[in-house]
Amino acid sequence: MQPLRDAQLGAFTFFASALPHDVCGSNGLPLTPNSIKILGRFQYLKTLTHPRLCQYVDISRGKHERLVVVAEHHEESLKDCQRRGKPVSPDRVLQIAFEILEGLAFMNKHGMVHQALSPHNVLLDRKGHVKLAKFGLYHMTDHGADVDFPIGYPSYLAPEVIAQGCFRSTDSSLVDPPLPSGPKSDVWSLGILLFELCVGRGILQNIDISERLKFIINLGVMDDIVTVLAEEHGCLEIIKELPEKASALLRKCLTFLPSKRPTPSELLEDSVFEGVSCLYTPYQKAAGLFSSSLRCAHLELPEDISELCKDEGDDYLAERSIAEVYHLWCLAGGDLEKELTNKGIIQSKPPVCTLPKFILEDGESFGQGRDRSFLLDDTTVTLSLCQLKNRLKEVAGEAYYPLLEDEQSSLPQSSSSNELTAAVSLPLIIRERDTEYQLIRIVLFDRLLKAYPYKKNQVWKEARVDIPPLLRGLAWAALLGVEGDIQAKYDSIDKDTPIPTDRQIEVDIPRCHQYDELLSSPQGHVKFRRVLKAWVVSHPDLVYWQGLDSLCAPFLYLNFNNEALAYACMSAFIPKYLYNFFLKDNSHVIQEYLTVFSQMIAFHDPELSNHLNEIGFIPDLYAIPWFLTMFTHVFPLHKIFHLWDTLLLGNSSFPFCIGVSILQQLRDRLLANGFNECILLFSDLPEIDIERCVRESINLFCWTPKSATYRQHAQPTKSTTDSSSLGKTPSYFSTSEFQDLPKTDLCREPLKLAELKAEVSPRISAEDLIELCELSGPAHFKTPVKKPKPGKAKILAVDIRGSEDFNRGHIPGSINIPYSSAFGPDGELVQCPATTTTLAGFRGRVIVIISNVMKNAATFAAHLVRVNYPRVCVLDGGMNKMKSTGLLTVPSPQI
Template sequence: SSSRILCIAYEVLQGLQYMNKHGMVHRALSPCNILLDRKGHVKLAKFGLYHMTAQGVDVDFPIGYPSYLAPEVIAQGMVKPSDHTQCEKPLPSGPKSDLWSLGIILFELCMGRKLFQSLEIAERLKFIIMLGCVDDIVTVLAEEHGCLDIIKDLSEDIIALLKKCLTFQPSKRQVFKELLHDSLFSEVTSVYPPFQKPAGLFSSSPRCANLTLPEDISQLCKDEDGDYLAERSIEEVYYLWCLAGGDLEKELVNKEIIRSKPPVCTLPNFLLEDGESFGQGRDRSSLLDDTTVTLSLCQLRNRLKDVGGEAFYPLLEDDQSTLPHSNSSNELSAAASLPLIIRERDTEYQLNRIVLFDRLLKAYPYKKNQIWKEARVDIPPLLRGITWAALLGVEGAIQAKYDAIDKDTPIPTDRQIEVDIPRCHQYDELLSSPEGHAKFRRVLKAWVVSHPDLVYWQGLDSLCAPFLYLNFNNEALAYACMSAFIPKYLYNFFLKDNSHVIQEYLTVFSQMIAFHDPELSNHLNEIGFIPDLYAIPWFLTMFTHVFPLHKIFHLWDTLLLGNSSFPFCIGVAILQQLRDRLLANGFNECILLFSDLP
């Protein structure tokens, strides 16, 4: 019906407008990428490929489906950075190209058939380009596919919508915001109230203003066959799926999405002196395969078969035990006594911890004390980033504060930041990626700009790394956490002249070593191996320059529960672990020992 088509169009436009606000263009919009949920609402899929490949530059295939490509995209063609015949880099596709794709999809929806099926790809592209020579694109498309009778029966609103979407010149094509407020959607706008961004976790605004609960709370857990797992977020389910033995790469290999062959088979059969090769066809494994693979939850559900519905709705009582009740509570109690590394890989234990922390964090700051209590047991890795923010007392409009900071104007520190970033955690794929470097640059620069009384010291990038890794898709939270962490644990460490602060810190550390282990302290003093030689990188970066990230996460889980003196204890503990080797060696051997840490 016309109203149903308008509803679908309206929801797709809302999704595209939201993407546009975040600087993204779909570019691969097609019927197979518009999904419908159980209630018939639209969910856009496969919208990140154009963005994550630097507008298609990083891949050897065009992004988009020929029948749905906008004319300006076809006219521009596919140009690689290595193409020296191109005078200048082509402009990336804008959001209006998605509007054309939507117009073709809606046209097919109205006609009940796919367009251009009888044409080869080259002919399809040529036909779309030639539409610039006609006055009424909708009528021409209908004539070409024998659908004039259907067009005549369509409502005026539908015809108007098709014409607005299928405007050949991008400059004359409307933007999403204008189209969403067009009168042709007057019948459906009442069904869709204006989007209200939910209050942030650390915002002072009430997050439960629109909360509705059944009169009898027990009804929430009454259904024995309820699919409670389906109510959890996709991030949680995927994380638990991996813990239960799921292997994404293995699944893709089994479905032949990932294909590999011996390197020798990729060599050409014949190679000329000028570099031209023959006898080697294009490797299809490097081309786009947009097959959707459904991951089975059978293994995960089997692993969680003993978990009752009440485990998904823990009551946040003040006298609550550290673990929610479960049909397999004995197993959970046993798991709680196991080493941390084993607990973090136990599927059922992590489910209970994730559900509990999720509930507690949603009640932040009112349940702040209970968050601290549970964090002393352990912190679920999935929620570590946001839990750290709660432990650091982050609050307020963090996104607005971060957006207000000028991160573009050049400053003297830029050069040092550019030098430090590539050397920071080079072994980590996420942080060493181009996007990781860009995020590092913005967060570090935001901190420098917003703290004019402090200066950038080498090592600040290492200090930023854990927060950025855990909040990779939320730079504002990474910045807020770092801004709260430094005053608490590194007060005055980043002054322009911080020598007296560091010297005082090292003096206290020397006294602690002497108090806890006089023999070791005397030996280190006798050989001249003083804290100034090894401990400055420890405390200036809170050990992030010394240990790999996976160890820093566990170390900081404990650090954030202590006061500003706790780093001294960590330093003494490191020396205690190395005590025998330190006592048995002289100055040169100790220098070599600490240079090889960890």
């Protein structure tokens, strides 16, 4: 995206054709409004960046099929040259022609033609270089089929375009609708435009359209159209005095037969531009973030480095991209419709003035004629940046060029730094609407992402604070570790050959997040289909399950114009959080996942767990869509964005914490209802506070020992840095990813699914217990043994072996409650009060049950859960695993 610099933001509006309300498509669903179709096609225009084209920025959809387009704008145009009434020099004409052809050739390369070429759509920047405006109108309207007005201006349309006329997609009377215009039609328009520049005035401007058509048809039998036009308008002497190159260019452009007329690309290579083409360097698009090309391959530094540091009016905002400036303009209170209303482009009428026309018996008519406001008014309104600049005037210049190293903390701070520091503590939704705060975050993330993957750790660090919405797509890709030439990989996948899954994909897409205008557009459906099919084809060991479309939606929305990145993010996300969920037979994976989730509910909220188990409301009834789609089937996209901003910072166990936090928000209603009421509650899930959900999920995650969520069907672990931890977490819990270390005897052992389901509380590994109790010894660690400080320990080890075994050796700081004192030989409860009284002072800590017999430990833990003790878990392998560590202690002898 090119910087704003000397350009401005402009907006223009038009209406799409209205569709009948009582007509449905072949799939039985209502027809997609034409404005939605246009909105979907427009997105491609945002990707076209060229020095000769005005950059498209955004499109918004209003009432009654109104569309407002925002694009780069310049005040001066070739129309101003016509107003001066003086011919333009031949050299300047050739220069303008070459620059226009550069833009047209670039468009043709991307499958588009201008069609609306005219003097007021050929803008000039401050250096006098050409910038083509409104070049995407023909493309976004499906060659004019989705609007009620013709695309282009009769004075400049090529003969073959006028001969075809215009049509609408709803006109069923046309068996063979006209073919779209080709690149050569723009060459004719260019010829008329250059002719006017040469003679210094407009031609064919005030001729009736029927007369215009007759005149054009008559030109078809003329040998020299340029001479005929000159004679018709009394400027033959001017044309005769033109240099040979300029005259030859006009004749080549104004060739009547399209078959003999050159294309823009052919004209650029013509000899008429021999003295002009050498002045221009061929345009090369900068390498993207994910590609095999060097991003700085064409970077050139001036001989005098001080040239880079020149202060040019302190307009730092002008150096930011057009998309950033527009985003900040909207945050600062910018309103497109209000701007157009103030300029008189949008005019509201009272309802009485919009009554239909009716005719009395005597032939007298009353009411409105055709509403001219629904026709195209191509006036472009310049958007004022004054309000935005006033909002950002307190932001220091250093904020636009932040240092990325540790020294940045020693830099002098701006007068608004205290406000920015305070803004971090505000709710996320407020921060995302704060203009000044978003500027700082966008600039910082932009620099970090440009340095990716070198600055990957800092991206992680800043993402813990928040992610600016404008850069969320790239930030997610960085958090997921996407690298390499993703486009080449995506292009190599066969997305066209029919496969059995096609039918199911076709059925699912029209039901996936269709409230969103972008995803509901035909272009959105096409991209959905391609990305999903690419994933299915490239993962032959996996299958398409319903819900995969919902999982794809956030990535496609954020990377709508980059299918390869959407595919790459999805391909990185699924193995991390949904490993083997999409196997043909995934029952064992799902059942293990739900069982661990059930244990997490018991670990964090035993009262709720007991109630749900009593009424038989198990996770199988409600949680499968949650985890199979990572909550995208449950929440709208705007909530998913905030949820996944945090999810991507955690490991594969974090979704358990999200699920528990959702249940806790519904806790009161769940505890007060039975099975049927709970089923109804989850069939239409109440409003969930996502910010609270994220906050509580992080807290639950910090309190969950990392081995408590162990799953044997999880993805094989990889070594990671501390960057995957969440925020400020207690020092006694590690929130980083499981390390890819050699397996030791202290790790958790896999359990059969039946054994796992039989246990209410989760197990933790001996390795976790040693870390949580801050134990160490010469056999495993270099530091001496630490004993928990009184009143500060966050974990309690409960040894339920007999007293004799306990006195032979136990974990430092543990307490002894013999299993036989609470349970009889057959496992029946005999002394509940004594057990609960002993542990009453330790409620709220993580309680680890330790025994030589795992069955006894599981029974004891289940009892504590039944009496609503939270954070109860069992040491996997029991005391047998701890004996080899050398960390056990014995009581001091009594004197």
